[in-house]
Amino acid sequence: MNQQYPWPLLPLPYAYQALEPYIDAPTMHLHHDRHLRTYVDDLNAALARYPQLQTLSLQQLILHADRLPADIKTTVLHSAGGVYNHEFFFSGMTPGGRPPTGRLAQLLARTYGSFAEFQKEFKTLALAVFGSGYAWLCADPRGGLTIFATANQVTPLTQKLLPLICIDVWEHAYYLKHYNLRADYVDDWFRVADFGRASELYG
Ligand SMILES: [Fe+2]
Incomplete structure (x- = not known):
């Protein structure tokens, strides 16, 4: 992510079919x-x-x-x-997905009750994004966790937050396979979401 002009189209960190059957x-x-x-x-x-x-x-x-x-x-x-x-x-995706570990796993459980409860809240957030945008899990400057949505291509960076993982809920992210069923797409995204990476980013 620290490249400079002219910006390259970085390859995916896995094969195009690697996330199937969840993301085709x-x-x-x-x-x-x-x-x-x-x-x-x-x-x-x-x-x-x-x-x-x-x-x-x-x-x-x-x-x-x-x-x-x-x-x-x-x-x-x-x-x-x-x-x-x-x-x-x-x-933030990887074949098979990875669960949270270490300090992030503990904090997710403490903040939301359990990882399953966090997933429920995150899904609700992702479904509530009106139009195009993203749902994010970020760490605030004091190490606490926050989830929120951004519209279009706004990033969390301007809010002094450390992004840990996000889901793209623009229709282009899912309409070929999931049509207009964003809830099914979010469920499938959880199957490949790399919360192991999020845990590494949290430290
Ligand atoms: Fe996108």
């Missing part, structure tokens, strides 16, 4: 090869005339919106957020 290969091709590529291409095009911005990381572009020229600000925020969120989302 055609969905992963559409999502990665077309949607993520569009964000990458739009970001590179927007920054092409601004060499002074080409040395910044994705996080810096997102966190220092005040430095962005007015004519590209909206495009850069949307596309940099799109690249960041998608790379984070794809990295």
Whole structure:
């Protein structure tokens, strides 16, 4: 995630079919090869005339919106957020999924009662996202856990939160396989969600 201009289309960290039957290969091709590529291409095009911005990381572009020229600000925020969120989302899945471990597992149980209860609340949150966006599990600066939704390609970074895992609930993430049944998609996402990685990020 710490690449710089021109932004590459990073490959998925697993094969396109690796998450089947829960997330199918055609969905992963559409999502990665077309949607993520569009964000990458739009970001590179927007920054092409601004060499002074080409040395910044994705996080810096997102966190220092005040430095962005007015004519590209909206495009850069949307596309940099799109690249960041998608790379984070794809990295948060793994074949077979992994449960939380260590301190994160303990804190999830303490905060929500159990991992199953957390999953229920997270699913409710994901289903409540109106239109396009993401549901996130993040750590706050004091180490507590928080779950919340972001619209479109807004990231949690501007809220000084450490993202641990997210689910993309844009329709492009699931309509090929799950049609309009977001609840089924969320259930399937839990089968491949990498809470082991989230635990490593939490530390
Ligand atoms: Fe997406």
